[in-house]
Amino acid sequence: MSVALPALTPLQETLWVSLTGRAFDRRQPRPILGDEMADEILRKSGYRNPELRWSPSLSVDVAHRAKKLDEVAERFIARHPDAVGIDLGAGLDTRAFRIDTPPTVDWYDVDFPEVVTARQRLIPHRPHAHAIGADLTDPGWLEALPADRPAVIVADGVVPFLAEDEMIALLKRLTSHFPSGEIAFNVYNKFTVWAANHYSGARFLAPLFKSRGFDRRDPERWDPKLTLVRHVLLTREPEVARYPLALRLWTRLAALSASFSRLGTTIAQYRF
Ligand SMILES: C[S@@+](CC[C@H](N)C(=O)[O-])C[C@H]1O[C@@H](n2cnc3c(N)ncnc32)[C@H](O)[C@@H]1O
Numbered sequence: 001m002s003v004a005l006p007a008l009t010p011l012q013e014t015l016w017v018s019l020t021g022r023a024f025d026r027r028q029p030r031p032i033l034g035d036e037m038a039d040e041i042l043r044k045s046g047y048r049n050p051e052l053r054w055s056p057s058l059s060v061d062v063a064h065r066a067k068k069l070d071e072v073a074e075r076f077i078a079r080h081p082d083a084v085g086i087d088l089g090a091g092l093d094t095r096a097f098r099i100d101t102p103p104t105v106d107w108y109d110v111d112f113p114e115v116v117t118a119r120q121r122l123i124p125h126r127p128h129a130h131a132i133g134a135d136l137t138d139p140g141w142l143e144a145l146p147a148d149r150p151a152v153i154v155a156d157g158v159v160p161f162l163a164e165d166e167m168i169a170l171l172k173r174l175t176s177h178f179p180s181g182e183i184a185f186n187v188y189n190k191f192t193v194w195a196a197n198h199y200s201g202a203r204f205l206a207p208l209f210k211s212r213g214f215d216r217r218d219p220e221r222w223d224p225k226l227t228l229v230r231h232v233l234l235t236r237e238p239e240v241a242r243y244p245l246a247l248r249l250w251t252r253l254a255a256l257s258a259s260f261s262r263l264g265t266t267i268a269q270y271r272f
Contacts, residue, residue: 076182089157095223230269
């Protein structure tokens with residue numbers, strides 16, 4: 001029996017794309033992320049969308065970028081056991097469960113109030129994990145978070161839904177609120193946004209994009225407190241060994257060129 005969920009807007013409904021991607025990954029013989037909970041949540045929700053069929057580009061890409069962002073959070077928390085963790089536009093992701101945050105860490109999943117209601121109906125309570133129902137562009141929501149602890153902030157599949165001025169304001173609010181920290185997200189450059197508009201599998205997402213795409217160096221220009229410390233090209237990461245054969249061969253070829261690899265999914269990590 002499926003759980004009754006609030007009506008979601010098309011923007012909020014994008015959460016099903018990444019949740020489905022992680023659930024599909026889990027069902028593969030050699031998963032990249034192996035997120036059992038994503039599969040459970042998808043089944044429990046009763047969500048069905050015949051347009052969201054398994055494809056390597058969906059499950060591999062979504063699972064791989066989630067794994068890299070998990071690693072950013074895990075490494076930061078290992079160095080800062082008193083950290084605050086934030087998942088911006090968390091959807092139905094359960095990163096705090098996946099990385100098993102220690103009780104010394106407070107973890108905040110931020111998304112629209114309707115999404116938070118859906119989370120509360122589908123995801124078990126976890127001590128020290130908090131859901132904040134807010135629009136990321138609203139300046140008020142950060143006030144509820146501690147301001148005296150280092151923060152690790154991740155955004156998975158979220159930045160294209162913010163216009164450039166909204167993204168800049170959000171970054172500045174985050175780097176002003178916390179004394180220090182790291183911010184990481186998957187970059188949507190001009191090519192990614194162009195490709196989303198032209199690739200039939202992503203055409204339903206593209207009209208929701210507010211960003212026209214940006215370069216990994218742009219956030220340093222937008223907010224001088226930010227320094228790019230790592231730019232991960234997924235094509236060159238060890239998880240490629242788990243890709244299905246045809247995609248793996250293609251990715252190995254793409255990995256030979258950094259410029260070409262930058263056209264695919266990349267993770268930018270900044271320190272402040
Ligand atoms: C593609 S989904 C990704 C969800 C999640 N990060 C994941 O990986 O499963 C994008 C999410 O960003 C949220 N989002 C987009 N713009 C937002 C905003 N201005 N404020 C709060 N949430 C936002 C949507 O509601 C949605 O849950």
